[in-house]
Each structure stands twice: as C-alpha cells, then as structure tokens.
Amino acid sequence: MQALSQSAEKISEVQGGSIVSPIGFKTAGVHAGLRYSKKDLGVIYSEKPAHAAAVYTTSMVQAAPLHVTKDSIAAEGLIQAVVVNSACANACTGERGYQDALQMREYGAKHLGIPSQYVAVASTGVIGEFLQMDKIEQGIKQLAPDSSSRSAEDFQTAILTTDTVQKSCCYTTMIDGKTISMGGAAKGSGMIHPNMATMLAFVTTDAEVDSDSLQEALKEITNHSFNQITVDGDTSTNDMVLVMANGNAENSPLSPQHPEWQAFVQLLSMTCKNLAKQIARDGEGATKLIEVEVTGAVNDTDAKKAAKQIVGSNLVKTAMFGADANWGRIIGALGQSGVSIDNSMVDITIGDIQMLQKSEPQPFSEEEATGYLKNKEVKITVNLHQGTGQGKAWGCDLSYDYVKINASYRT
Missing domain, CATH: 3.10.20.340 (ArgJ beta chain, C-terminal domain)
Known part of the structure; x- marks a missing residue:
C-alpha cells in the first residue's frame, strides 16, 4: 500500500484534459439519425495501433458488439479505433445483430483505412432493436477525428443515453523521465450494478505497455472501481471497459517487472475510480x-x-x-x-x-x-x-x- 501511496503523490489531474490528451489520440462524434437530434455515433482513433485490454459484463446475455470486440482484441492484442453508437444496444438481436456488428466494424475500418481486426465496436441504448445500418454507414463516413477539445466533447456526447452530463478525466505522471498521460470517457446512468452494467468506459494512454500486463492491471482495478458502483441493482448486456496504450510517450515497455510499474497501475486506478464515481453521481434521477x-x-x-x-x-x-x-x-x-x-x-x-x-x-x-x-x-x-x-x-x-x-x- 505504501508503494501505491507514493505513486499517487506523483500523479496530477489535468483540468480540462480528456480522452484526446494522450499523444496520438483523436475522436469525433456526429448525429447519424439514430436519435432524433442528438449526436449518436462516435469514434476513438489512435495514430498507430495500440495495445489493448478490455473487461466486459458478466451477464449471461451479452450483446453482439462485445463478441466482435473480443475477436478484434484476440487477433493481435492491438486496437486502433473504437466505433460507438448510442440509441440502440444491438443486444438480443440474434445472428442479424452479430452480422450488423461485424458490418459496423467493416465500415469503420474502410473509412479509417485500417485492418478490420484493429477496430472495436460498442453499442448502447434500447435492447431488442436492430441497428439502422444505412444510418450507421453514412454516419461513419461523416467521422473526421481530430485531437481538439471540441472533438472530445462530441464523442462524449455521442455515447450518452439517459446520462445528464458528460463524463471524462485526465491524469499525468512521470515514468522513465517521460510524461505519461491517461484520459478517459464514460457513459452510464441506469442499469448500473457492475459486473458490470449499461456502462461504457474508454481509457487512452500514450504509455508503452504490453497487452497482457495491461489486461492484468485492468482486471484487478475494475474490481476496485467500476465493480464497486451501483445505481439500481440491474446489470446490462453491453458493459465494456476498454483501454488503449499506443506507446507514443516512448517510455521503456511497462510490465510488472518494470521498477515504476506501480506508478502506471495507480494512474490507471485513479482514472477508473474517477470515471466510476462520475457514473454513480449521475445515476438516473439522482440528487447526490x-x-x-x-x-x-x-x-x-x-x-x-x-x-x-x-x-x-x-x-x-x-x-x-x-x-x-x-x-x-x-x-x-x-x-x-x-x-x-x-x-x-x-x-x-x-x-x-x-x-x-x-x-x-x-x-x-x-x-x-x-x-x-x-x-x-x-x-x-x-x-x-x-x-x-x-x-x-x-x-x-x-x-x-x-x-x-x-x-x-x-x-
């Protein structure tokens, strides 16, 4: 515990920072017509493939996008983009829903000019309805990722459902004499009783860390953060926490054997706890x-x-x-x-x-x-x-x- 405390002292919260603060990450969010007027389709894009790790809902009923994202990460442990839609969960939609999630991945890959296995997908919204794939396709064509604060807000807005506020944070620390940045964005307001819930959380970092070590850290930290929040006791079908680490900070590769591994673990822990508390605070109808x-x-x-x-x-x-x-x-x-x-x-x-x-x-x-x-x-x-x-x-x-x-x- 002392090592973690000492690591925490080196971490600074970046006011106004976001998911695009780490070097080499861009986002976008557009109105594709899945909702009446609000933005409903977004993307996170890394300038180069990033090591990835993810945890998912433990519900026995899992939505099609989760299966497609699992396959993408399993291919090489690398993800370069995440395409996310709100309004429709694409859950309990059978074979058609699975094919739609695959097609959504293909649309994203084609638009961004990257291999399909480097694209993850996520959906949130009403269960049991099919995605409007014509609108998904046209919406993806509108996505023009950049690293501005406006683009971060556009993405954060596009992933919301009954949320009343955007949820984001950013922290930095020093590892190997390099500034390591970590940003996060999340959505979640109801059906929150993680292992996990109708929540999505995305974390970006410019740290160099291998996928296996990242997965190990994320799994442990989830148990102390996202899995310790509850709004209404109901667990959903689409929960996902996904971390991308693209290595642009140029630190030496991080793993549990690295002398400053605990600094990275604490950085991830603080990011996840911050997002988890924002989700709990914004519970549907909540006042405190x-x-x-x-x-x-x-x-x-x-x-x-x-x-x-x-x-x-x-x-x-x-x-x-x-x-x-x-x-x-x-x-x-x-x-x-x-x-x-x-x-x-x-x-x-x-x-x-x-x-x-x-x-x-x-x-x-x-x-x-x-x-x-x-x-x-x-x-x-x-x-x-x-x-x-x-x-x-x-x-x-x-x-x-x-x-x-x-x-x-x-x-």
Whole structure:
C-alpha cells in the first residue's frame, strides 16, 4: 500500500484534459439519425495501433458488439479505433445483430483505412432493436477525428443515453523521465450494478505497455472501481471497459517487472475510480453521490462486499434522498451482506456524526444530520472491528425521477 501511496503523490489531474490528451489520440462524434437530434455515433482513433485490454459484463446475455470486440482484441492484442453508437444496444438481436456488428466494424475500418481486426465496436441504448445500418454507414463516413477539445466533447456526447452530463478525466505522471498521460470517457446512468452494467468506459494512454500486463492491471482495478458502483441493482448486456496504450510517450515497455510499474497501475486506478464515481453521481434521477467505506472487516473482499450491499440498498438510497439519518437501514443492509459481523462491535458514522458505537446507539442532533444529508455528496463509514479489511463502494440516492425516467425509457 505504501508503494501505491507514493505513486499517487506523483500523479496530477489535468483540468480540462480528456480522452484526446494522450499523444496520438483523436475522436469525433456526429448525429447519424439514430436519435432524433442528438449526436449518436462516435469514434476513438489512435495514430498507430495500440495495445489493448478490455473487461466486459458478466451477464449471461451479452450483446453482439462485445463478441466482435473480443475477436478484434484476440487477433493481435492491438486496437486502433473504437466505433460507438448510442440509441440502440444491438443486444438480443440474434445472428442479424452479430452480422450488423461485424458490418459496423467493416465500415469503420474502410473509412479509417485500417485492418478490420484493429477496430472495436460498442453499442448502447434500447435492447431488442436492430441497428439502422444505412444510418450507421453514412454516419461513419461523416467521422473526421481530430485531437481538439471540441472533438472530445462530441464523442462524449455521442455515447450518452439517459446520462445528464458528460463524463471524462485526465491524469499525468512521470515514468522513465517521460510524461505519461491517461484520459478517459464514460457513459452510464441506469442499469448500473457492475459486473458490470449499461456502462461504457474508454481509457487512452500514450504509455508503452504490453497487452497482457495491461489486461492484468485492468482486471484487478475494475474490481476496485467500476465493480464497486451501483445505481439500481440491474446489470446490462453491453458493459465494456476498454483501454488503449499506443506507446507514443516512448517510455521503456511497462510490465510488472518494470521498477515504476506501480506508478502506471495507480494512474490507471485513479482514472477508473474517477470515471466510476462520475457514473454513480449521475445515476438516473439522482440528487447526490453516496460513498460507503467499510473498515475492520476480516478481509478486503468482505469489506467491498459489505460496502456495495449498503450503497445498493433501496431503503438506504431512499433514506439518503429524504435526508433521513435512519442508520437502522444501514445496519439492516449490512446484515444481508453475508460477511462476518460481531453484533456487539459495529460502528456507523454518517459524515462526522457517530450513530452507532460498538453496536450501542449514540445521541446525535437530528437537525445536524439532516443538514449534512442535504449535501450533494454523502459518506457513510462502517467499522466492523473484525480485522484489517477495507473497501469502498459508490452509488446514488433513489428519487421519484428514477421511476419516471424508466417508466418511459423507450418513449
């Protein structure tokens, strides 16, 4: 942990940075007509093939684009472009949907002048509808990637569905005396209960790192970031996190054997956690971000499991929406988590206000607690006093608007 802390001290967040900040990456986003008026088709393009890694939804029902992207990465471990559409998930569309995803890849490859196996595809939107391939084809022909901040915003807009804001970030660090940049863009607002959810996240970096090492790092970091957020407990068919590393920073190749490997791991971790928290904050109908930190668990796995159970509880989420300091809902959710608990040793704190100490209720000011819970960010801390395990999870409150949004999702 100390090595990671020291690595984090070397990392700087770039205000206004984005997915095109790393050297050699370009993006574009256009309105292809899949939606009524908003941009709905985008691309990320690297000037040269980039080492790639990806993780996908664990849902047993996986959309066609995931299978095509898996095949693209498996070919050589290299990706040069990602073509993404919103409005239609191309999920549960059978053989036609798979052929459409392949055709989307071919259109992208032809337009960009690169081999088809260097193109990944992703889709998000309504399940069970076919892509309008004539509009996909014409939209791809309109894509003109560049590295401007406007192009980054165009891409970030094109991938959104019920999201209310764009989600992006950028960080830098020094490795081998070279400045390494990492940018990210994501979408996700509902059907968020990762392993993973209706979320897409794309990360670019100009670091030189091989695909196997990148995959190893991404898989581990996903468990501490994207897999620790929840909005509504529903997992989708299209989730994907994809990382591209094109090596333009010209550092020596990174792997776990590199003396500064942990600096890169921490860079990726901070990027993924930032995007994950932005997704949780923008949950459908949400008014606040909730962070739950569990300490004193038997191990980190139990801590993460307990934290996610609490932040995912509908009763906890509605209490947070109503600014009701009902800690009974917190301990009720904790009891359903399946982790080891000593019923005489639990501490619960909301913000800085102690609610429960060694399982004994503590006097507190309802007025002060209500005032704290009206903030845009709320933190709940639970100490189990069982060991050294610790973990965090992020979610949002559950408001009236969540029902309104999802009751008319298709219309």
